[in-house]
Structures are given as C-alpha cells and as structure tokens.
Ligand SMILES: NC(=O)C1=CN([C@@H]2O[C@H](COP(=O)(O)OP(=O)(O)OC[C@H]3O[C@@H](n4cnc5c(N)ncnc54)[C@H](OP(=O)(O)O)[C@@H]3O)[C@@H](O)[C@H]2O)C=CC1
C-alpha cells in the first residue's frame with residue numbers, strides 16, 4: 526500500500542529535506558507541494574538538488590490544497606501551522622516541524638513564544654526515554670494522527686542526557702548544555718546576522734541567559750525521563766557550517782556513580798536503537814560523520830574532578846533534527862517499518 530503526502534514549506538530548508546527523503550521512500554507518494562511567497566514557482570528553481578521533483582509547481586499553503594492526502598507535513602514558521610492543522614480531517618496524519626504543538630505548559634509557551642497556546646501533540650522523538658522504566662516515546666507515535674517534531678537542539682540534548690536521568694544517575698539541577706548549530710537551523714529567509722560574510726570564519730552565541738525558546742522544551746523532556754523537575758542552563762551558538770549540531774551537555778552525577786555505571790546506562794539505553802549510537806570509548810563525535818544521515822552519535826565521560834558527566838551528541842539538524850525524525854515518526858504513525866526511506870550513512874568528506 527502506498528500513502529500520499531502533501532508537503533508544505535517546500536521552498537524552505539526543512540520542507541526541502543522532507544521532500545529529499547520522501548523522494549526515496551517506497552511507501553509514500555509525494556502529492557501537493559506547498560509554499561507561500563514562492564507559490565507558482567517550479568520546485569527546480571528553488572530546490573535544484575531535488576532533481577526528480579524539479580517540474581513540480583509550488584501551490585499556496587491552503588487547507589484545500591493540503592487536504593485529500595493521507596499525510597500532511599507542515600514545515601512552516603512558528604505560529605503558521607496551528608490554524609491549518611485545526612482544519613485538516615482528524616484521520617489525516619499531520620506532522621508539524623514547527624514548535625506550535627511541542628510544549629505541554631501553556632505558561633512556558635506564553636513566556637517563550639508569546640502567542641496563544643495551540644495544545645500539545647505526541648512528541649516526534651521515537652528513541653526518547655520517557656520514564657524510569659525505560660519506556661520510549663515511539664509508543665505514543667504508533668497510529669498517531671498528530672505529531673510535533675522536536676526542535677533541532679532539543680533532539681540532540683534529550684538524546685544526550687535522558688539515559689542518565691532515567692537511570693537516576695544525575696542531579697536534576699546544575700545541568701549545563703552548550704550547542705553549536707550550522708546556519709541552516711535558522712531557516713532560509715534572509716537575516717542580517719546570517720550573511721556569509723558575518724558567519725564565515727566566526728562563531729557567536731545567541732539566546733544567552735536562558736532566553737532561547739528550546740530551554741523549556743529540553744526541560745520538559747528531561748523532567749519526564751527523570752520523573753522530577755529538571756532545570757537547565759542552555760546556550761546555543763552559531764557555527765560556520767551549513768548543517769550539523771554539536772551539543773555538549775554536562776550534569777552532576779549522583780553520589781557514588783562510577784564511569785562504568787554511566788557507560789553501561791548509555792550503552793543499554795541505545796543498544797537496540799539503529800539511529801542512535803554510543804561510539805566506542807575514546808572516540809568523540811563530529812558533525813561531519815552524520816551529515817545527510819538520520820543518525821545521532823554520542824560519547825560520554827566522567828569528569829571526576831568536577832563530579833560531572835560530559836556527553837556530546839552530534840546530529841544533522843535537517844535530518845535527525847527535523848525531516849528524518851519527522852519521516853521516522855510518520856512511519857510509526859502509518860504502521861510502516863520505522864526506518865523506511867531513512868538513511869543511516871552520512872556524506873563525507
Ligand atoms: N531548519 C531547521 O534545522 C529546523 C527547522 N524546524 C522548523 O521547521 C519550520 C520550517 O523551518 P525552515 O525550513 O528552516 O524555514 P525556511 O525559512 O527555510 O522555510 C519556511 C517555509 O515556510 C513557508 N512560509 C513562510 N510563511 C508562511 C505562511 N505564512 N504560510 C505558509 N507558508 C509559509 C515558506 O514559503 P515561501 O518560501 O514560499 O515564502 C517556506 O517554504 C520552522 O517551524 C522551523 O522552526 C525544526 C527543526 C529544525
């Protein structure tokens with residue numbers, strides 16, 4: 526059986542990446558491709574790398590154009606998806622790459638986004654440990670008809686730290702996360718601080734001091750894994766590369782926790798997960814190794830002087846961090862094998 530999918534935001538980075546993956550997906554046929562200011566354009570003019578789809582014409586992102594498909598991918602700016610999703614039939618699988626349906630707390634939503642809270646959908650990170658028993662988020666995604674794709678920084682931060690919180694090995698306060706992202710994380714629209722001459726050969730932090738909107742999203746996932754409230758300090762930085770995220774997360778370990786115990790917890794958490802790998806001891810992950818793949822690579826060490834675990838995680842922000850994670854979640858929603866159409870191999874050099 527083949528399912529049909531509409532993709533909105535098809536002129537953007539996230540929508541383009543969804544199309545790249547769906548073009549090689551044996552169970553999904555691409556239907557309408559939606560855009561906004563670029564409606565009416567040939568896809569080939571905006572996404573020249575999507576060769577087999579070059580002659581598709583972008584349509585307006587309207588309910589009429591998106592309806593009539595089994596699946597609708599929304600890859601729109603924050604705030605644009607909730608109104609559209611609300612008008613799509615309840616049996617349609619709607620997957621939102623934006624933030625509109627990620628947060629449970631209306632208060633957090635108000636503080637970080639400042640608009641009306643649209644509600645909460647199942648969170649599209651299948652491997653995420655959601656309790657102390659090791660239950661996974663994928664159980665919430667089987668047969669789901671509404672899915673919220675995580676933010677790209679939360680994907681890497683949650684995969685990095687959830688095993689330690691779920692196993693009761695980490696203290697819930699004094700968690701520090703610093704992450705570097707490639708520029709595609711900011712989307713395709715022109716922004717003065719993202720001009721090539723500003724970004725090339727330079728790195729800079731932003732959203733410093735707990736101001737980034739992914740702070741409550743990371744806290745929400747870690748608190749669920751820990752079974753208690755976790756508080757983090759999160760600092761994003763912009764790195765001069767088109768794609769990739771390197772997240773470094775550190776947390777104080779509980780009294781008496783050894784390096785072996787930590788390693789065992791992370792290894793057992795991901796032993797059965799094909800898209801998340803704890804690298805062999807002593808090998809530290811690099812963004813290049815996951816470029817173009819739906820893979821997250823991790824490594825960890827105990828810093829005994831500081832009494833902290835240090836975990837690094839790399840992902841491709843546009844694949845595992847958005848479009849790959851979205852397709853993986855949709856596969857679960859449709860009852861397809863979870864890895865259908867997804868690539869584990871990266872592109873190198
Ligand atoms: N980039 C990333 O790494 C990640 C992105 N996301 C999320 O995915 C979503 C898309 O991001 P990204 O692709 O990076 O952004 P882009 O700026 O690259 O693309 C935005 C897309 O949305 C369309 N659009 C803009 N305004 C509207 C509107 N009012 N109604 C309908 N469509 C509209 C644009 O169409 P047009 O060009 O025709 O105007 C374009 O196709 C965002 O919510 C983002 O937060 C999530 C995780 C990671």
Ligand SMILES: CC(=O)N[C@@H](CCC(=O)OP(=O)(O)O)C(=O)O
Pocket residue numbers: 622623624675676677678706707708709710711712761763
């Ligand atoms: C480099 C960069 O600018 N990154 C984006 C995050 C992109 C993403 O994953 O998040 P959302 O889906 O929540 O927008 C940012 O910090 O706003």
